[in-house]
Amino acid sequence: MLETACYWVIGIGLVFDLFGCIGLIRLPDVYNRAQAATKCVTLGTCMILLGVAGLGFGRADWPMGVKAVICAVFILLTNPVAAHAICRGAYLSGVKLWEGSVEDAFADRARDLRDRQTEEGLVSHEETETP
Amino acid sequence: MTPFEQTALAVLLLSSVLCLFRIGRGPTAPDRTVAIDILGTLIVGFCCIMALLTGQEYYMNIAIAWALISFVGTLALAKYLEGRHYDA
Amino acid sequence: MKWLMCLLSVFALWMLLFWSLDPWVLGTGAFFALLVGTLLGDIFPDRLEKLLDPRRWLFLMIYLPFFFWCCVRANLDVALRVIHPDVPIRPGIVKVRTTLRGEMAKTFLANSITLTPGTLTVDIDGQDLYIHWININTDDVRRRTEEICGRFEPLLRRIFE
Structure with missing residues (x-):
C-alpha cells in the first residue's frame, strides 16, 4: 500500500520534471524559462526524493530515508535562491525582457545598481554590454 | 530492472536532453546558466532512481553532495554574470 | 549561545x-x-529563543501543507501554459511592498513567492520586492500585493516575527 503510493509520487515527480524541461525549450526568454524550470523541476525532484524516502522507510532502510529527506530540504531551500540570483545577474548583465512583456518596474533599480558598481570601479559596463 | 525504473530513467534522460539542447542553443549566457542549474537538479533525481535500482544508499550521498555543489557553482556563475567580484 | x-x-x-x-x-x-x-x-541567525515557542512550530505545521498545495497548483499552471499550443503568457516585472520586517521572514517570503503560481522574485530592496510575473492580470497595486504575497504574510509573520 505504502509502496504503491510512493511509486505514484515518484511518477508524478517525473512528469513534473519533464514539463519543466519542455518549458525550458518552449518559453521565450530567460526569466520565463527560469520561472517554469525552477518551479517544475524543484517540486518534481522533491517528490522523487520523498517517494524514495517513503520506500526507504518502508523497507526499514533508515539511512536512505533520512538522507533523501535532508536532500529534499536542501533542494527546496537552494533552488529558488539560485533562480533569483541568475535572474538578477541576467538583468544586470543586460539581457532584455521578451518583446511581448507588458511592464518593467526593475529598470530604475537596475540602473542605480549599475551606476553604483561603475562608481566603485568594480566593472565598466560599457565594455561588457552585449550588442 | 523493473519497467518502472526503465521508464523513470527514460523520462529523466529525455528531460536532460532537452536541458542539453538549451545549453547548446541558448542565445544568451544566463539561458545556459539556468539550464546547467536545472541539469544539476535532474542529476539528483537520477541518483535517487539509481539508489532504488541498486538498493545501495550511498547514491544518496552523491545526490546530497551534487545538490550542494551545483548550488554553489550556480551562485558563482550568477555573480560572474552580474559583473561583481566574488567577495563582494 | x-x-x-x-x-x-x-x-x-x-x-x-x-x-x-x-x-x-x-x-x-x-x-x-x-x-x-x-x-x-x-x-x-540570532534571537534563537524564538525556536522554543511551540506556537511558532504549530503555525509552521499549518504553513507547510498550504505551501505544498500552492506548489502543486503552480506546477499544474506552468504545465498547462507550456503544453498549450500558443503559450499564453503576459510577462513583466512588477514591484510590490511587503509588511514583513525580519530578514529570515523576507527570505522565506521570497522563496515561497518563487515556488508559487507564475511569480519569481528578482530582487529585494528593503521592503520592496521586484517580482517577475508570467501573467499580469491586473493594474491595481493593492490587488497585486494581495495576490502575490497576501497569502503567505500572516502565517510567516506568526512563524518568524
Whole structure:
C-alpha cells in the first residue's frame, strides 16, 4: 500500500520534471524559462526524493530515508535562491525582457545598481554590454 | 530492472536532453546558466532512481553532495554574470 | 549561545547523515562541529529563543501543507501554459511592498513567492520586492500585493516575527 503510493509520487515527480524541461525549450526568454524550470523541476525532484524516502522507510532502510529527506530540504531551500540570483545577474548583465512583456518596474533599480558598481570601479559596463 | 525504473530513467534522460539542447542553443549566457542549474537538479533525481535500482544508499550521498555543489557553482556563475567580484 | 546552536545543529546533521554511533563517527563529528561552529558561528541567525515557542512550530505545521498545495497548483499552471499550443503568457516585472520586517521572514517570503503560481522574485530592496510575473492580470497595486504575497504574510509573520 505504502509502496504503491510512493511509486505514484515518484511518477508524478517525473512528469513534473519533464514539463519543466519542455518549458525550458518552449518559453521565450530567460526569466520565463527560469520561472517554469525552477518551479517544475524543484517540486518534481522533491517528490522523487520523498517517494524514495517513503520506500526507504518502508523497507526499514533508515539511512536512505533520512538522507533523501535532508536532500529534499536542501533542494527546496537552494533552488529558488539560485533562480533569483541568475535572474538578477541576467538583468544586470543586460539581457532584455521578451518583446511581448507588458511592464518593467526593475529598470530604475537596475540602473542605480549599475551606476553604483561603475562608481566603485568594480566593472565598466560599457565594455561588457552585449550588442 | 523493473519497467518502472526503465521508464523513470527514460523520462529523466529525455528531460536532460532537452536541458542539453538549451545549453547548446541558448542565445544568451544566463539561458545556459539556468539550464546547467536545472541539469544539476535532474542529476539528483537520477541518483535517487539509481539508489532504488541498486538498493545501495550511498547514491544518496552523491545526490546530497551534487545538490550542494551545483548550488554553489550556480551562485558563482550568477555573480560572474552580474559583473561583481566574488567577495563582494 | 549562537556558537553553541551552530555547533549543535552541525553535529545533529552529521549524525543524521552517518546514522551510526561508532566512536570514530562521534569523534570526527565533534571535531568538525567545533571547527565549523568556531568559523561560522557568528553568521548564524540570532534571537534563537524564538525556536522554543511551540506556537511558532504549530503555525509552521499549518504553513507547510498550504505551501505544498500552492506548489502543486503552480506546477499544474506552468504545465498547462507550456503544453498549450500558443503559450499564453503576459510577462513583466512588477514591484510590490511587503509588511514583513525580519530578514529570515523576507527570505522565506521570497522563496515561497518563487515556488508559487507564475511569480519569481528578482530582487529585494528593503521592503520592496521586484517580482517577475508570467501573467499580469491586473493594474491595481493593492490587488497585486494581495495576490502575490497576501497569502503567505500572516502565517510567516506568526512563524518568524
